[in-house]
Amino acid sequence: SQKIEQNSEALNIQEGKTATLTCNYTNYSPAYLQWYRQDPGRGPVFLLLIRENEKEKRKERLKVTFDTTLKQSLFHITASQPADSATYLCALYNNNDMRFGAGTRLTVKP
Amino acid sequence: NAGVTQTPKFRILKIGQSMTLQCTQDMNHNYMYWYRQDPGMGLKLIYYSVGAGITDKGEVPNGYNVSRSTTEDFPLRLELAAPSQTSVYFCASSYSARGATEAFFGQGTRLTVV
Numbered sequence: 415s416q417k418i419e420q421n422s423e424a425l426n427i428q429e430g431k432t433a434t435l436t437c438n439y440t441n442y443s444p445a446y447l448q449w450y451r452q453d454p455g456r457g458p459v460f461l462l463l464i465r466e467n468e469k470e471k472r473k474e475r476l477k478v479t480f481d482t483t484l485k486q487s488l489f490h491i492t493a494s495q496p497a498d499s500a501t502y503l504c505a506l507y508n509n510n511d512m513r514f515g516a517g518t519r520l521t522v523k524p
Numbered sequence: 525n526a527g528v529t530q531t532p533k534f535r536i537l538k539i540g541q542s543m544t545l546q547c548t549q550d551m552n553h554n555y556m557y558w559y560r561q562d563p564g565m566g567l568k569l570i571y572y573s574v575g576a577g578i579t580d581k582g583e584v585p586n587g588y589n590v591s592r593s594t595t596e597d598f599p600l601r602l603e604l605a606a607p608s609q610t611s612v613y614f615c616a617s618s619y620s621a622r623g624a625t626e627a628f629f630g631q632g633t634r635l636t637v638v
Contacts, residue, residue, distance in 0.1 A: 423564075446623030457528075457614050457629030458567070503566065507623035510574050511582055512557060512616075516566035 416441040418506055420515040427494055428523055435489040435518045437504035447480055447487050448505040452517065458503055462489075494522045526550050530615050530630035537605040537637045545600040545633050547615030555618045556598040557582075557627070558590065560611040567614065573598055574621065605637045 421436040437447070445466050450458035464471045464480045464487070471478045477490040491498050501517040531546045549556065554575045559567040569582030573592040587609060589601040598617075602609060612634050618627040 418566075444623065448623055448626065455632075457616075457632055458627075459629070460626035463623065463626060505623070505627075507621070510555065510621045511569055511572045511580070512618070512623065512627060513569055513583070514559075514567040516564075 416513070418442075418504065418513060418515040420502075420504060420518045422518045423516070424519045424521070426521045426523065429495060431494055433491040433494050433498070433520055433522070435502050435520070437487040437489070437515055439485050439506055442485070442506050444506045446507060447478075448512075449476075449478055449487075449489050450503045450505060450514075452501045452503060458514075461502075491520075494520075496522050496524050498522050528615055528617055528628050528630040530613075530633050532633060533631065534634045535636070537602075537635065539605060539607065539637060541605050542601070542603045543605070543635075545602075545613055545615075545635075547598045547600065547630060548596050549598075549615075549617040549628070550596065551617060551619070551628065552595060553617035553619050553628075554595065555621055555627075556592065557616045557618075558588075558598070558600045559614045559616065560584065560609075561614060561632075562611050570600065570613075602635075607637050609635065610637045611635060 417440045449461045452458040479488045503517045504515045528549045557572045558570040571590040573579045615630045616627045619625040
């Protein structure tokens with residue numbers, strides 16, 4: 415069966431450090447992978463999209479990698495700040511529908 | 525820019541009652557989705573639509589129905605509410621398929637069935 419697994423339910427780091435979140439998938443062959451941020455009581459907000467033929471994508475302090483051989487994406491936040499505290503979700507498409515991992519709750523402590 | 529609008533924001537239903545969760549988008553997106561999110565869990569896909577007149581089941585469709593008569597609107601119907609349907613419901617839309625473009629989400633509807 416198809417699975418999307420984000421390996422940590424919660425991640426606590428110190429301000430200024432780099433946060434690394436993992437998304438693993440099985441029985442998908444995605445052309446694209448997306449990362450979203452969700453704050454409590456709100457809907458997810460899009461952060462980054464990476465294509466299967468892209469190894470790495472950057473946006474300001476965010477970096478995403480996509481390894482289709484390992485079936486894994488890594489999401490990095492450099493120089494983390496308390497304002498980065500949120501739940502981060504990865505998303506894959508299965509033909510026309512979009513499915514999500516359970517998310518990783520990141521807490522950045524001052 | 526309204527984006528994706530969901531109504532109501534909160535609702536309490538009694539077991540066996542029915543209701544419709546409304547979702548409308550003003551971005552002319554063909555693709556629309558309904559998800560439910562239980563505490564500590566990820567988003568589970570209920571139904572989706574690739575355009576007006578076309579809908580399809582997602583991972584957890586039982587107990588729900590949808591329709592898509594216009595590009596803008598994608599209502600979700602609960603016919604006989606059960607406690608297991610207590611959840612937060614999110615509607616989303618996107619311009620294209622297969623993850624090529626970002627999805628936009630509504631603010632969610634928090635539903636409690638008692």
